[in-house]
Amino acid sequence: MIIEKVINNNIVVSRNQASNEIIVVGKGLGFKKKINDPIDESLVEKTYVITNEWNVNKLTDMLLDIPLEHVQVANEIISFAKVSLGKKLSENLSLTLTDHIHYAIERNDKGMELKNALLWEIKRFYNHEYLIGKEALNIIESRLNVRLPEDEAGFIALHIVNANLDMDEVGQVAEMTEIIQNILNIVKYHFKIDIDEYSLNYERFVTHLKFFTQRLFSDTRLDDLETVQFMLKIKEQYQNEFSCALKINDYINNKYDRDLEEDELIYLTIHIRRITNIK
The missing domain is CATH 2.30.24.10 (CAT RNA-binding domain)
Structure with missing residues (x-):
């Protein structure tokens, strides 16, 4: 070069x-x-x-404001995340995470602690990424002698989730997390039950909701279910669960002015049936 x-x-x-x-x-x-x-x-x-998105002047201006040590720490965290997850991550993570760490350290030096309102949800829905975020705090402390609060582990986790999903903005991942929590609340209130968060069906449902919200933001659709008869059978057999899925549709419609496709409602119904285990 x-x-x-x-x-x-x-x-x-x-x-x-x-x-x-x-x-x-x-x-x-x-x-x-x-x-x-x-x-x-x-x-x-x-x-x-x-x-x-990043022209030379914009990128140069950003990097000129950031100490080289912060760039190095961000790259070390990303390397750890790639190994831990066993996945490639969006190249954009290098920029967004470096920028975030730089300003997090600046805020910390000024005694300005930024609370992460979604920390509890991040721990539940993106636990692996959250644990990487906690290790990131250890790396930052080891390299820069700065101990950032636990809330920052959550913010770093959102950056990693964002890079894993290859979405446009971290804010979208935060909104996705909020949607997942709200959908789970709809199910809880509809059936008036507590959901076993340690069950395999819960993990499957949350995984489905992650992809569901990703499809919502990217405006993509599920592949059509195989037969109309299957859809009718599910609606007939699991009427209460389908009614709950319709409530989720109302929530999405009110928030995003979009109705879910029939096949999306059916998949939600099947997962709701599993997670509630109603006889």
């Missing part, structure tokens, strides 16, 4: 093998360097590909 522009001692602009413009970050990368100098790839810690 060849330097096209030196931003500062640690940041330079270059191009990758696909000729995409990139920003390259690493300690000393730009020190006493000039245009057309080769980049010492042994010093490279992170590369950022320029996208429609």
